Amino acid sequence: MKEIVIISGKGGTGKTTVTAAFASLAERKVMADCDVDAADLHLILEPEIRSQNEFSGGKRAEIRPEDCIECGKCIEVCHFDAIDQDYIIDPVACEGCGVCVWFCPAEAIDFDEAVNGEWYISDTRFGPLVHARLGIAEENSGKLVTLVRREAKALAEEQGLDYIIVDGAPGVGCPVISSITGANVVLIVTEPTLSGLHDLKRVASLASGHFDIPTFICINKHDINPEMTELIETFCHEQNLVLAGKIPYDAVVTDAMVHARTVIEHGNGQVADAIRNIWQRIVVE
Amino acid sequence: MIISIASGKGGTGKTTVAVNLALSLGADIQYFDCDVEEPNGHLFMNPEWKGHHAFSVSIPDVDEPTCSFCGKCGEICEYHAILPIKDHVLVFPELCHSCGGCWLVCPEGAISKKEREIGVIEEGVRDGVEFIHGKLNIGEVLAPPLIKAVKSAAKESHTVIIDAPPGTSCPVIEAVNGSDYIILVTEPTPFGLNDLKLAVEMVRLLKMEFGVIVNKAGIGNDDVYHYCEEENIPVLMKIPNDRKIAEAYSKGSMIIDIYPEYRETFTELYDTIVKATTS
Numbered sequence: 414m415k416e417i418v419i420i421s422g423k424g425g426t427g428k429t430t431v432t433a434a435f436a437s438l439a440e441r442k443v444m445a446d447c448d449v450d451a452a453d454l455h456l457i458l459e460p461e462i463r464s465q466n467e468f469s470g471g472k473r474a475e476i477r478p479e480d481c482i483e484c485g486k487c488i489e490v491c492h493f494d495a496i497d498q499d500y501i502i503d504p505v506a507c508e509g510c511g512v513c514v515w516f517c518p519a520e521a522i523d524f525d526e527a528v529n530g531e532w533y534i535s536d537t538r539f540g541p542l543v544h545a546r547l548g549i550a551e552e553n554s555g556k557l558v559t560l561v562r563r564e565a566k567a568l569a570e571e572q573g574l575d576y577i578i579v580d581g582a583p584g585v586g587c588p589v590i591s592s593i594t595g596a597n598v599v600l601i602v603t604e605p606t607l608s609g610l611h612d613l614k615r616v617a618s619l620a621s622g623h624f625d626i627p628t629f630i631c632i633n634k635h636d637i638n639p640e641m642t643e644l645i646e647t648f649c650h651e652q653n654l655v656l657a658g659k660i661p662y663d664a665v666v667t668d669a670m671v672h673a674r675t676v677i678e679h680g681n682g683q684v685a686d687a688i689r690n691i692w693q694r695i696v697v698e
Numbered sequence: 699m700i701i702s703i704a705s706g707k708g709g710t711g712k713t714t715v716a717v718n719l720a721l722s723l724g725a726d727i728q729y730f731d732c733d734v735e736e737p738n739g740h741l742f743m744n745p746e747w748k749g750h751h752a753f754s755v756s757i758p759d760v761d762e763p764t765c766s767f768c769g770k771c772g773e774i775c776e777y778h779a780i781l782p783i784k785d786h787v788l789v790f791p792e793l794c795h796s797c798g799g800c801w802l803v804c805p806e807g808a809i810s811k812k813e814r815e816i817g818v819i820e821e822g823v824r825d826g827v828e829f830i831h832g833k834l835n836i837g838e839v840l841a842p843p844l845i846k847a848v849k850s851a852a853k854e855s856h857t858v859i860i861d862a863p864p865g866t867s868c869p870v871i872e873a874v875n876g877s878d879y880i881i882l883v884t885e886p887t888p889f890g891l892n893d894l895k896l897a898v899e900m901v902r903l904l905k906m907e908f909g910v911i912v913n914k915a916g917i918g919n920d921d922v923y924h925y926c927e928e929e930n931i932p933v934l935m936k937i938p939n940d941r942k943i944a945e946a947y948s949k950g951s952m953i954i955d956i957y958p959e960y961r962e963t964f965t966e967l968y969d970t971i972v973k974a975t976t977s
């Protein structure tokens with residue numbers, strides 16, 4: 414079983430388009446959407462939810478006004494300025510550290526598991542999908558990502574599947590680190606722009622340098638700036654990163670999205686061909 | 699006045715709007731790039747660098763000879779960042795949220811704070827606009843403390859333009875919290891609309907004034923406009939899907955570099971926002 418995680422550093426380079434196309438191409442696989450705070454894969458895969466579960470990534474403190482003696486201790490010990498002068502805890506600022514709870518002399522602060530989101534196992538026309546929805550303004554996206562990957566892996570093992578295909582989050586922080594830790598292969602989707610190259614360098618040094626995961630690069634819309642594409646190719650060469658392929662710019666990508674189809678389903682063309690080659694490249698290595 | 703530029707979906711044009719707005723206004727402007735995981739504003743602003751300093755968070759430093767191995771630090775820590783075992787105390791720095799619980803609770807006074815660098819803050823200036831960004835070190839998990847540090851440079855006398863990270867979770871909240879107005883940048887595609895809806899849910903939860911800018915107008919479909927109309931959300935600006943703008947972007951140029959008349963458009967955008975926040 415091979416777990417392939419698609420990330421990008423910079424947002425909007427085409428991660429989900431490539432991931433959805435892989436759903437069309439791979440056989441015997443489970444899909445997982447780890448972009449838990451702005452998930453889009455479901456818009457193409459159109460899942461039918463089979464099981465829906467609550468996610469709790471941490472606790473939340475809440476002061477019971479009837480028991481509070483307004484001594485000021487909680488305000489003093491809170492490092493996140495989450496408690497105001499009226500002894501109300503701002504749930505957005507609260508990090509759930511529980512230090513106020515520990516030090517409250519009146520034991521007037523409740524500290525219960527908070528529901529931070531939901532996760533689902535669904536059926537799609539491509540097979541099972543594990544996905545999630547982090548509550549708005551919630552924390553612990555990393556924990557939810559880890560949970561989604563764990564469930565996808567369990568499913569793959571149970572059904573004897575060959576691939577886990579994971580749509581990752583943008584950036585290089587918490588959810589991305591949780592998405593790639595222990596993965597077999599990372600595919601970075603980039604674009605030939607100054608921002609794309611800048612962000613590629615950071616995320617490649619995370620995946621390949623920091624975590625030492627076999628890392629492939631694909632350049633999406635490579636023809637919008639050939640010079641920049643060349644710079645990216647040079648970078649890949651210097652860093653021993655494998656260039657898995659280049660995808661041309663084509664309006665068919667947005668058109669496929671509007672019709673809720675993968676680019677592979679949407680008909681044969683240069684984009685579908687390019688992604689097919691990239692998939693072959695990754696699977697063979 | 700603080701204006702944040704955010705979006706659910708990445709790559710919709712947050713930085714494009716933020717840098718063009720900042721440089722169109724010019725005087726008494728601070729531009730903060732709070733997308734500390736992947737900051738890009740400097741690629742377009744090309745600031746003249748003025749200084750930089752490391753950014754650190756506090757983590758526990760355990761003096762084992764003083765430690766009685768009572769286990770309280772491990773009990774209070776919700777993040778499993780400190781773990782007392784028989785005659786050792788293990789600290790996992792990257793899990794630490796710097797809540798201070800362990801050094802406050804230690805009855806022997808055996809735990810002190812020590813600094814751990816997690817990123818860098820760099821400052822510069824371009825055409826009178828003060829530029830500040832944070833850059834998280836590779837391998838670091840926690841963006842919010844660095845975002846908070848960047849924002850602490852805000853001056854009352856200036857208009858602050860915050861370039862927020864994508865998404866709707868804690869780093870975004872840290873970036874936009876305290877703003878007077880939020881511009882949500884989207885694109886007219888199903889992904890753009892889906893993530894815009896999440897971003898709208900977020901700003902409504904925070905009870906903030908906001909409006910939408912549609913970038914790459916002309917691609918996809920009209921659903922985003924119908925949505926904004928139904929929800930009574932003002933569409934502040936439409937940036938067309940223009941090959942020249944896309945090419946300029948790819949090289950690190952701004953819209954106002956190739957279409958100077960856009961300075962006027964961005965200045966009007968600012969006036970609209972001022973009106974919306976004072977009415």
